[in-house]
Amino acid sequence: MDTATTTYNILFRKYYPGLLFYATRFLPESEAEDIVQDTFLELWKRKDSIEIGDQIQAFLYRITYTKCLNAIKHKQVENEYSATAIEFYLKKIEFYDPAQNETIQHMENRELQVEVYNAINELPDKCREIFKLSYLHDLKNKEIAETLDISLRTVEAHMYKALKYLRVRLKYLLFLLFLLLLK
Known part of the structure; x- marks a missing residue:
């Protein structure tokens, strides 16, 4: 195993539980797990450009926070779309109701x-x-x-x-x- 992989594994074991707990403050656990995994995937993609040091914990929490907010915003967009679509179909049903x-x-x-x-x-x-x-x-x-x-x-x-x-x-x-x- 190379140094980058070893460092990554150490960071994963050290910060995964805390990041998961943090992400579950925003999202259900199954979604929080995906977010934290995405956070570590982001870290892996940037392994050549990020210097692992004292700021890595803050960096991981910031990525997790941003990904949680994006997931929440995406849910809001989906919910608004669903609500709009439902409202549209209800109006359509009402319009074509012969009694109305x-x-x-x-x-x-x-x-x-x-x-x-x-x-x-x-x-x-x-x-x-x-x-x-x-x-x-x-x-x-x-x-x-x-x-x-x-x-x-x-x-x-x-x-x-x-x-x-x-x-x-x-x-x-x-x-x-x-x-x-x-x-």
């Missing part, structure tokens, strides 16, 4: 309206006309009969036929309509 987002609600309502209007437009002509007068123009069956100059019984038959068709055609939307009505 008017744009998405509007899109859903619009899609639902298109489906309902498409189904209404599939009705036979007379049936569609009577249904629209009833549900879209809010006319009573008697008013529809008078407006179209047909019997009340004919209006009721067309309404029955329209509702029966729409119930089957829009069956899958009943649940969605129910949810919208709850809002």
Whole structure:
């Protein structure tokens, strides 16, 4: 073993326990061990440029202190990034929540309206006309009969036929309509 290696081993055995105790004042033990090992690695890298003397203890403690602070700063950056990322994703979830987002609600309502209007437009002509007068123009069956100059019984038959068709055609939307009505 050469002189540098022997000196290094002596310094390691002499100062490692104290440096580890010091580093654990800042960090958990597993991280403190890494810091102290890095401190001795730094010492080894500089073995040709550092003179081992009375100041070596202060030098080792200074390196350990600096490495501990850097580790703490790095953790803070990671934590702030994590907190920011979590906040971003929570905002994103909130934005895309249909219950919280008017744009998405509007899109859903619009899609639902298109489906309902498409189904209404599939009705036979007379049936569609009577249904629209009833549900879209809010006319009573008697008013529809008078407006179209047909019997009340004919209006009721067309309404029955329209509702029966729409119930089957829009069956899958009943649940969605129910949810919208709850809002």
